[in-house]
Amino acid sequence: MQAFDYVRPTTVDEAVSILARHGDQARVLSGGTDLIVALRESRRQVQVVVDIKALSETAELAYSPQAGLRLGAAVPCYRIYGDSAVAAAYPGLIDAARLIGGIQIQGRASIGGNICNASPAADSAPALIVHAATCVIAGPHGRREVAVEDFFAGPGRTVLQPGEFLVSIRLPAPEPGFGAAYLRFTPRNEMDIAVVGAGASVVLDETRRTIRSARIALGAVAPTPLLVAAAGNALAGLPADDAAVEQAAALAEEAARPITDMRGTAEFRKHLSAVLTRRTLRAAIARAQAA
Amino acid sequence: MSESVRVQASINGEKREFLCEPRQSLLEVLRDTLQLTGAKEGCNNGNCGACNVILNGVLVNSCLVLAVEAGGAEITTIEGIALKDRLHPLQQKFLEHAALQCGICTPGFIVSAKALLDNNPDPTEEEVRHWLAGNLCRCTGYDKIIRAVLDTADSADMQSVRG
Numbered sequence: 001m002q003a004f005d006y007v008r009p010t011t012v013d014e015a016v017s018i019l020a021r022h023g024d025q026a027r028v029l030s031g032g033t034d035l036i037v038a039l040r041e042s043r044r045q046v047q048v049v050v051d052i053k054a055l056s057e058t059a060e061l062a063y064s065p066q067a068g069l070r071l072g073a074a075v076p077c078y079r080i081y082g083d084s085a086v087a088a089a090y091p092g093l094i095d096a097a098r099l100i101g102g103i104q105i106q107g108r109a110s111i112g113g114n115i116c117n118a119s120p121a122a123d124s125a126p127a128l129i130v131h132a133a134t135c136v137i138a139g140p141h142g143r144r145e146v147a148v149e150d151f152f153a154g155p156g157r158t159v160l161q162p163g164e165f166l167v168s169i170r171l172p173a174p175e176p177g178f179g180a181a182y183l184r185f186t187p188r189n190e191m192d193i194a195v196v197g198a199g200a201s202v203v204l205d206e207t208r209r210t211i212r213s214a215r216i217a218l219g220a221v222a223p224t225p226l227l228v229a230a231a232g233n234a235l236a237g238l239p240a241d242d243a244a245v246e247q248a249a250a251l252a253e254e255a256a257r258p259i260t261d262m263r264g265t266a267e268f269r270k271h272l273s274a275v276l277t278r279r280t281l282r283a284a285i286a287r288a289q290a291a
Numbered sequence: 292m293s294e295s296v297r298v299q300a301s302i303n304g305e306k307r308e309f310l311c312e313p314r315q316s317l318l319e320v321l322r323d324t325l326q327l328t329g330a331k332e333g334c335n336n337g338n339c340g341a342c343n344v345i346l347n348g349v350l351v352n353s354c355l356v357l358a359v360e361a362g363g364a365e366i367t368t369i370e371g372i373a374l375k376d377r378l379h380p381l382q383q384k385f386l387e388h389a390a391l392q393c394g395i396c397t398p399g400f401i402v403s404a405k406a407l408l409d410n411n412p413d414p415t416e417e418e419v420r421h422w423l424a425g426n427l428c429r430c431t432g433y434d435k436i437i438r439a440v441l442d443t444a445d446s447a448d449m450q451s452v453r454g
């Protein structure tokens with residue numbers, strides 16, 4: 001592997017100043033499951049690797065039913081699904097955290113790293129979008145927040161500017177009647193990359209029969225993970241039945257603009273967008289009704 | 292140029308100190324610097340599990356951990372699995388079930404299965420298969436391996452190890 005320096009800052013300010021000083025010659029290290037492979041294969045060249053795991057904010061996993069979840073950018077997947085309160089409140093996020101790699105990958109891989117790596121197929125992205133997550137970013141000019149659906153700029157690219165890094169991800173507290181799910185299609189059950197991924201969340205009314213609001217998101221069907229606002233909006237006010245599910249599935253298929261590659265053709269991905277939206281939306285509704 | 296860094300870690304219960312470059316993986320240092328060659332390099336990219344070690348109680352691919360990240364850590368490698376006077380029940384059951392052929396994947400499978408049983412002493416077959424999905428075997432086939440792990444979990448010997 002190429003040579004680089006390793007630094008382990010202990011404050012956010014220190015991390016920002018190192019990142020700002022080195023520009024594109026510095027790279028943040030979280031779990032390393034993407035970065036170390038990229039460095040080894042020389043897909044990235046860097047002088048400094050900035051390990052953010054010693055920062056209290058990036059290692060924090062704090063949930064309360066009032067304030068919601070503060071998910072530190074470096075928290076590995078196993079800690080997320082290992083926390084029963086978090087698992088109960090954010091089922092879509094948990095679906096994704098359990099899907100990323102295998103157990104060994106989940107021991108290191110973070111959700112922050114998953115979205116900063118910005119693969120269009122990143123499993124956590126549609127899940128975070130349907131949970132209405134917000135990215136908390138620190139940089140030379142202070143802090144800013146970006147909705148997770150606006151965090152991606154293209155394959156492998158985010159809106160992070162030089163000197164900036166992702167500190168944490170905030171997920172709002174689930175409302176009563178909330179349910180969410182994430183599903184993907186892969187040829188193999190584990191250790192594979194999504195051909196298409198789909199997330200859905202709903203808030204049902206007191207009767208648990210009518211959809212108050214919904215969010216639908218797709219992965220691997222566009223240069224960035226996609227919030228399908230049209231599908232979510234169309235569901236508001238509808239009975240939580242098959243007709244509503246079909247309508248959302250059709251709108252998701254329409255919104256998908258996939259490419260053909262070795263994992264699947266554009267046509268297949270379009271089809272999958274509808275199939276997975278149908279399934280994941282049904283699962284989200286069932287969870288909302290069971291809660 | 293990056294400089295070598297001094298790192299201290301507890302490996303298989305023993306305090307060890309080593310020099311490494313930041314670009315070196317934990318796997319590389321275990322094998323080449325510390326002569327702990329039980330962990331294998333299969334793919335070097337996180338797919339095969341042959342390099343598995345337990346880092347602070349968590350199963351990881353040591354090819355995807357920088358050795359400098361292991362400062363202060365407690366690490367268990369395959370060399371630390373056997374008991375004082377005999378094989379660990381997992382090792383014994385792998386022999387009894389002939390759960391290996393060339394053996395390259397075996398240290399990874401045993402370390403991974405050890406982490407599973409530490410977490411979940413009585414896993415179902417599905418749980419074992421799911422947990423071991425990140426470990427690849429090119430020659431034995433998975434069935435004997437799964438049987439060996441399930442049999443270990445059921446064995447009296449394993450209960451005595453757990454105490």
Ligand SMILES: Cc1cc2nc3c(=O)[nH]c(=O)nc-3n(C[C@H](O)[C@H](O)[C@H](O)COP(=O)(O)OP(=O)(O)OC[C@H]3O[C@@H](n4cnc5c(N)ncnc54)[C@H](O)[C@@H]3O)c2cc1C
Pocket residue numbers: 027028029030031032033034035036037052073074099100101102105108109110111112113114115116117121122123124160164165166167191192193194336337338
């Ligand atoms: C065998 C294997 C299987 C995998 N399976 C899946 C899968 O099923 N689904 C999936 O989505 N992914 C998968 N991945 C990819 C990877 O594991 C995930 O993307 C993981 O979540 C990355 O997190 P990390 O903490 O390891 O990130 P790192 O590797 O540490 O970082 C990833 C990238 O983001 C940057 N970065 C990290 N954190 C920050 C931050 N806080 N601020 C700014 N930049 C940052 C890094 O510089 C790097 O470029 C797999 C990888 C492997 C090796």
Ligand code: FES
Pocket residue numbers: 331332333334335336337338339340341342343352353354355
């Ligand atoms: S060598 Fe580490 S996973 Fe294959």
Ligand code: FES
Pocket residue numbers: 390391392393394395396397427428429430431
């Ligand atoms: S025994 Fe040869 S790879 Fe598993």
